[in-house]
Amino acid sequence: MLELHQVSKSFTTPQGPLRVLEGVSLALAAGESLALMGESGSGKSTLLHLAAGLDVPDTGEVRLATRVLSSLSEPERAGLRREAVGLVFQQFHLVPSLSVADNLSLQARLAGRHDPAWCDELLARLGLGDMAQRYPEQLSGGQQQRLAIGRALAVRPALLLADEPTGNLDETTADEVLTLLLGLVQASGCALLMVTHSPRVAAPLDRCLTLAHGQLGAIRNAHGASR
Numbered sequence: 001m002l003e004l005h006q007v008s009k010s011f012t013t014p015q016g017p018l019r020v021l022e023g024v025s026l027a028l029a030a031g032e033s034l035a036l037m038g039e040s041g042s043g044k045s046t047l048l049h050l051a052a053g054l055d056v057p058d059t060g061e062v063r064l065a066t067r068v069l070s071s072l073s074e075p076e077r078a079g080l081r082r083e084a085v086g087l088v089f090q091q092f093h094l095v096p097s098l099s100v101a102d103n104l105s106l107q108a109r110l111a112g113r114h115d116p117a118w119c120d121e122l123l124a125r126l127g128l129g130d131m132a133q134r135y136p137e138q139l140s141g142g143q144q145q146r147l148a149i150g151r152a153l154a155v156r157p158a159l160l161l162a163d164e165p166t167g168n169l170d171e172t173t174a175d176e177v178l179t180l181l182l183g184l185v186q187a188s189g190c191a192l193l194m195v196t197h198s199p200r201v202a203a204p205l206d207r208c209l210t211l212a213h214g215q216l217g218a219i220r221n222a223h224g225a226s227r
């Protein structure tokens with residue numbers, strides 16, 4: 001589904017080049033869920049941006065489904081992202097002037113993949129069914145993040161990329177949102193790559209990798225064994 005092959009990425013800073021990823025390889029199968037952990041500044045968001053085609057590596061390849069994402073043009077990457085990738089961030093990035101229902105379906109409409117029945121099901125499963133005509137500012141933080149998750153899944157993406165999706169929520173709300181997210185990921189059959197600081201959040205996922213000094217290490221496989 002998603003494959004990173006020997007991916008390296010540096011940024012130019014006033015102090016000189018900053019090497020963030022150094023020869024990182026990763027494969028995520030269809031329907032598989034993977035947690036990505038690591039200290040702040042270790043390059044987790046950078047890796048997620050490369051997986052989404054929001055940025056390209058300096059060297060190495062990023063493959064999404066059958067396409068080499070890293071050799072496509074910016075408009076081609078944007079097109080593939082709209083069709084195949086759902087994105088959820090720590091900030092909810094909702095459109096304040098649009099209703100809950102319109103926020104949820106916006107990206108699906110833009111991608112030409114609007115499925116009203118699926119959108120209604122998402123609203124119901126996210127506990128937002130009777131809030132469809134409200135506006136984002138009338139929702140709690142947890143409700144806003146549930147809406148952002150629904151928006152990401154409305155296109156029925158093959159891959160959901162989530163960057164600390166519960167990072168802005170208190171622990172109880174975070175647990176509720178995470179349970180809903182994992183349930184919907186299973187229902188939709190998409191693969192999940194989720195960045196998180198929290199071992200508790202990472203625990204229910206199939207695999208967990210950690211990023212440090214530009215390299216990935218395995219800390220847990222599907223059976224919970226650590227090495």
Ligand code: ADP
Binds near residue numbers: 013040041
């Ligand atoms: P994480 O998500 O693990 O906290 P990031 O991937 O956001 O880490 O950032 C990794 C490192 O790269 C940090 O030191 C950050 O400051 C730097 N960085 C990220 N994006 C850029 C950029 N566009 N330009 C310069 N430096 C960047």
Ligand code: MG
Binds near residue numbers: 044045046163
């Ligand atoms: Mg980050």
